[in-house]
Amino acid sequence: MAYSSTIPTLPLDLLEEILYRTPAESLVRAKWTCKEWNGLINKKRFIYEHLRRSPERFLRVDQTVQVLDLVNRTRSDSPIPDELQPSLSNIIAMVHCDGLMLCIWSDKECYMFHNLALWNPLTRHFNVVEPRLSRESQRFLINDHFGIGYDVNKPRGDYKILMFSASHYGQAVVEIYECMSKSWRTLDDSKVNWEVYTSRQSASRNGVSVMGNMYWLVKKKTRNYILCFDFSVETFKEICFFRDLPYDNNYLGCFEGDKLSLLQQNEDQPSPIEVWVSSKLADGNVSFTRYFSVASPDLPALRFFTYWGYPAHCIIAKHKRIVTWYDRVSVGLILCEIDEGGVSNQFVTPQHYWDDCVIGTFFCGYVYKPSLVPLP
Template identity: 25%
Template structure:
């Protein structure tokens, strides 16, 4: 660390400890105090220590996509508040939060250590280009565009199929964007690391069908995970109505650049569901599988990522109750967050544009809050305010 003179009588090691507990917003203001303070906020050792301490104070980053002034718009809400505040009054909390708007072409691939990965695309007649940016909402610093990955339409027998994900490899301490590229009967796995000038082809394996509506990968324990169809399933080709035995999780290990296949919960309903209905996400730091079937909405969590028997049912909500009547496959419910004692779960009912506060203790809906916007979609990611730079230092 720089030994430049600073204006404080406190030793630098003491300042280092004190400032590592200060919120990002204040640290950004302190940069103008002196050259030493300005250098501190980007010092790798300090950034790492600050992240370790910030990680104990998790916030929520909401992604909102809907119609604003008759135009589709992607809006990110970075909520510098406790989860309890969001659970207590989501509509007011969102309304008073800082929001960031992006054009529709951008998609949020994931959130990790305070960094958000955004993807943009160009779709031409003969090829499509895709590129990413990394953004830190707390410091408001965004990277330049990554190199483009070009997909030539003639390389595909059917429609263009690809899936993206974003995660962190703690072995190499690198942030990685992964794309699953479907070509013919094989699937190529390509990786771009933050700061690199290329995309690497790391793996080629059998095609793994994933729903078109899949938002992205669920990143847990250094792996990226997508829910889809096992190749041995009867619904592999048709991809419409399937049963639990057809489902499997494709898991890509960011450290070893290998893949494996994980099982879904044994207790999952065997009733037929639409291929696009089950959703795989991260919730409470665990792999989370939400599933709609026969008038029910279930949420399963996998306590230990490496233990396939650690799945347990976290939530069961009945669509058939008088206060919550929803039918058909048009509904999509997103799990946003849970109160500190796990008693209350905040859901987003995308079909009716409303937040739902569900009481797990009494197994009933506590309150409902309207989005105040039709055709709106809310999603959430665990988020910590950090000083992590969206480019290689």
């Protein structure tokens, strides 16, 4: 009783500091402790500051929604949204932004048609995004690509979803979905003549959302670029050119909150692994430099077969280290660290396969931050 009667009498700044250090999962329960806590935890300022301070985790959808704490190496499981239940093996991609996941999955009946939704795994809210009724098919199609972000010049929380579809002739359809008004609009005079790497469960298909903008690895004729969509000015930008990409698997990610990382590995010959990082995205002239590489005979192939789901990974700048969570049939889901010295701290987590088959390998891992950001 002393605990419950003492905590609410703390100075507000001290109480805030304690709650900032509290995991988001605990805040969901804590906000019902009293009106003062509920009011504080629901404030937009508090929600986004707590998000900024929160460490990254890994998320994976199999027979449950699995969130892996990278520090404590503990995993929590929660139910899968009802809307995803019939089509678990057809999940195409997810994009993370502020604790929200933009989910793209194909119809159970026809892989040519896709579905779109915005999901907060922590609060378990799930909103399906319907396509524009004026579209000829009135469906999202296999060649449609998606991203999520926001205008950095406006109050945080006014999220937008991008949909673009390119053809080999350079003609494109580019549309923006305003999450607050739940309405689509077409961008005028928009042309897209890039080819986004689009093999099933491609590591590059997802793209990555960083500081309100979307980034993809794309090919234009024979050249490779990092393509950006700036949600503030609603335009595409080619921000960086790669002369060649000699590796089979290229994993684009966020690095230190304001940069990009690119992890590269050959599928058949897993050694070496190379990690490249960009300069600050806000600086304008973005360039990549090789951060470090690992050459060791014990390096695992993070994606053992092309049709398998790609691994979750993040780059730890302080120690030049890769933390990854990847799949091995008959072994389990393996969490390990990889640095210039090789592989260390391996830890096997259980996997949930349907009927002991390998369908679970189709499910990808994603970097994720649990947050109290409400669905718009």
